Amino acid sequence: MTLALPSASRAQSWTGPVRGSWVLEGARGTGVVIAAPGSASEIIVAANENSAVQQAAVFLAGDIGRITGHAPAIVHAAAGARTRLHLVTLGNGTVPTAIASDVLRGKAESHQILTDGDDIWLVGADARGTAYAAYTLSERIGIDPLYLWTGFTPQKRTTLILRQTNHLVGPPTIRYRGLFHDDEDILPRPFEDAGYPLRIGDVPLEWYARFFETALRLRMNMVAPYARTHRRAEVQQMASDWGLFYTSHHYDILLSNPFGFERYGLARERGAGTSWDWYTNRRGMLDYWRGGVRENALLHAIWPVGLRGAEDRAYDFPANTSPAEQLRVFREAVDSQLAITRALAPADPSPLFTFTLYSEMLARFESGSLSVPPEVILVWPDDNDGVMRGLPTSLGGRKHGVYYHLAYFGPRTKQVTHIVGPATVAREFTRIRDAGATEYALVNVTELRDFVMETRMIADIAWDANRALSPTDPSTRFVKWWSHEYFGAGAAAAESSYADRQRLLGRFDDIWRGSEQVRVALHELHARFNGAPSHALAADTVAMLSRLDREYRAAMSRGTRASLAMTPEARQFFLEHVMLGLLIDWRPTQAALLLDRALREPDARRAW
CATH class of the missing domain: 3.30.379.10 (Chitobiase/beta-hexosaminidase domain 2-like)
Structure with missing residues (x-):
């Protein structure tokens, strides 16, 4: 307040x-x-x-x-x-x-x-x-x-x-709130011979400093700086020294870095054996988790607990392991993790624990079969597209929080440009507030740059949700405020451009509509030029692409006019934050229409 x-x-x-x-x-x-x-x-x-x-x-x-x-x-x-x-x-x-x-x-x-x-x-x-x-x-x-x-x-x-x-x-609505920059695919250095960043390389400390500074300026108090990259003690030490709780994602149990089990020789270093198997290497797994606590015991830390594989997937139980046995092992592992942390980390303040109801665990918890110690914060997930999969219907005498995605790298890339917009954020965080899941919020912002608008919105909600989400229509109010804050004389036109963007790019899949049809058309053209049967794009597909082309053209024209009233640095930000997202689908849409014309051209030489 x-x-x-x-x-x-x-x-x-x-x-x-x-x-x-x-x-x-x-x-x-x-x-x-x-x-x-x-x-x-x-x-x-x-x-x-x-x-x-x-x-x-x-x-x-x-x-x-x-x-x-x-x-x-x-x-x-x-x-x-x-x-x-x-x-x-x-x-x-x-x-x-x-x-x-x-x-x-x-x-x-x-x-x-x-x-x-x-x-x-x-x-x-x-x-x-x-x-x-x-x-x-x-x-x-x-x-x-x-x-x-x-x-x-x-x-x-x-x-x-x-x-x-x-x-x-006054104090914030969400007690522990912060940013997770998942999927550091463009950040590690040095570069491989092929020209790509070395996946097991180091992310520069300068980048982490910028990430932490941004979190602090937004009055966040927590960061998850790693997913799948090399870890260096000075990084989490910097976060803690600057006042940020160091935590991690759902499979990084006790901040132990399972990604480094083999890749960085951590299993060997910690005497943890060679297999991630509770039945044959229980002591080794416990020692591996102990290593995570020992390395971070003196930091401001929030400790994830649970049982998952050494990669980000469900724990691989032996075939025919009964559901009851799986749940028994899960609780045994979590109880062991709490005991390890309490034995190795300072007792004051009392260690903080989270368990994320990710993937297979949500259904088990909602069915009542999964037992989680009452002192552990239950973290409810979204569907990876900013819509909550579940929220508590009753607090049950315990603390609850959320894991929320603005973006991530997965089977279909959900990075590139911001898609989970203010309307979705306002709706879902209203649900989160009303459900009382306000002890913890970890927001996946991938590499952050393209997702700053909604990150700011969430940060403001996290501090004072009642003020931010009331009265009605907080998303419209936020976009209006944001546009005036960043685009000055071009604010009203910028609001219209954000509306165009939300209408044309309402889902992450929308940014691939044109490129998907380019792929199809190129496949058909390859067949045609090699004498095999080929087909033009379907009529309804061409109609959809033609409609999008018209709408993108109009939106880009409005955006270009809007930018003329802006300062040079506002115009540059507007190009990157608003216009670029539209171009990512518009240019392939135009290309797909041209390729379809080639498919329909009777003269093969002219089709080239």
């Missing part, structure tokens, strides 16, 4: 500008001068503040520097600057009486931003709350939290004045 400042709710309610909305234009008398010619500021952070707060101070100083050209110094005590920005976690320093300590205390991640004379106070109920106060201030003075992916640069100011502010923010 957001209180006290009239503009404060806009980030969650999508009713007005957010980025730069606290900058005061004009007279200095009613604001706090963060930067001006001849006037310096400093950021004060106690030496014993949490590393998450220290990192937030580094980002805040850099942000002010990007706006004004002069980054304030970060000091442990006041050093004489005119304006002082204090980052303080309750209990770790003195704060003004106007700080609502009694309101903040005990409420996870709550924070307050308060101006008091020439002082700006960024105070959190805990370290994450303090850090989020800094990230909130950065956006309100002009920094796009998604700048790494949108390319937006802040407005330059020689004088930066903050409005008088008292911004009080």
Whole structure:
């Protein structure tokens, strides 16, 4: 819940500008001068503040520097600057009486931003709350939290004045919320001889830093940085030091990296044997999981539990194993995982566990046959296309969460461009909120860049679902807000282009309609040119392609006109975020129609 400042709710309610909305234009008398010619500021952070707060101070100083050209110094005590920005976690320093300590205390991640004379106070109920106060201030003075992916640069100011502010923010709706960048197919380095990224290579630390920074600026508190790639301790250490819980996906039991069982020699290193078999190598599997806990015990971690294969598929029981025996082994394995973690990880805070009801497990749980320890957070899955497969009908005295896909790489690629749109997100997260599955939300964003719009929407919902999802029609409200936030004078036309996009690309399969018919037509042309029987595309297929061609042409024309009113960087983002998705299907659609003309051409020479 957001209180006290009239503009404060806009980030969650999508009713007005957010980025730069606290900058005061004009007279200095009613604001706090963060930067001006001849006037310096400093950021004060106690030496014993949490590393998450220290990192937030580094980002805040850099942000002010990007706006004004002069980054304030970060000091442990006041050093004489005119304006002082204090980052303080309750209990770790003195704060003004106007700080609502009694309101903040005990409420996870709550924070307050308060101006008091020439002082700006960024105070959190805990370290994450303090850090989020800094990230909130950065956006309100002009920094796009998604700048790494949108390319937006802040407005330059020689004088930066903050409005008088008292911004009080309560705890988030979803307690643990974060991003999973599944399927790192283009990220590992070095490249293979064939020119493709080496699958078992390293993803650069620079990329992880960008990924973590984005999560923090969106006030997320959790990341799953790995799927199928080499892991390096400095990556998850960075996440934890910056204030993010390190977790992983459903088959990465106890963060043990089953992908590396053979590939990286982890089974040999951990003395875990050579087979992933509970009946013949139970001790080895337990030792493998112990390795995951030992490597990550001192981090902020959330521990997945369960029983799956060493690859992302169902555990391979021996033939004719009864369902009852499978369920017995599952519970035995999970109980063992909880015991391992409690034996090796610190008891304070108490370890957090999740179990994802993925694939075969959802039906078993819903039938009542699957037993999961009550302290484990149950994570409900979507259908990989942003529609929830299941949600709790009763909380049953336990915590629930969700695993949600904006994209992923699978049998049919669901990356390329964002398809799970705001209308789907609003509908499904309303269901999630109403079901009470609000303890945990892991969002699969694949390589993130193409999915920033809906990622921002989910982040805002995750912090204050009631405000974001009410009143009616939150998706329209969000698209309108987003368009104004990023496209300025072209906002109204951008809204229309987003509507075109949603209408033409409502499912991931829609981006392959044209290319699928190109494949069919090329097959038929190959037959024709080799003297074999061939057929033109079916009449209804040609009619469908012709209709799409007309609709894409009209949508692209509207989008091109819309872009003319935008700044150069807004126009570039609009091209990548809106127009490119349309082109991915439109160009193959046009090609399929041309190939069909060749199939229908009586003269084989002219068909060429």
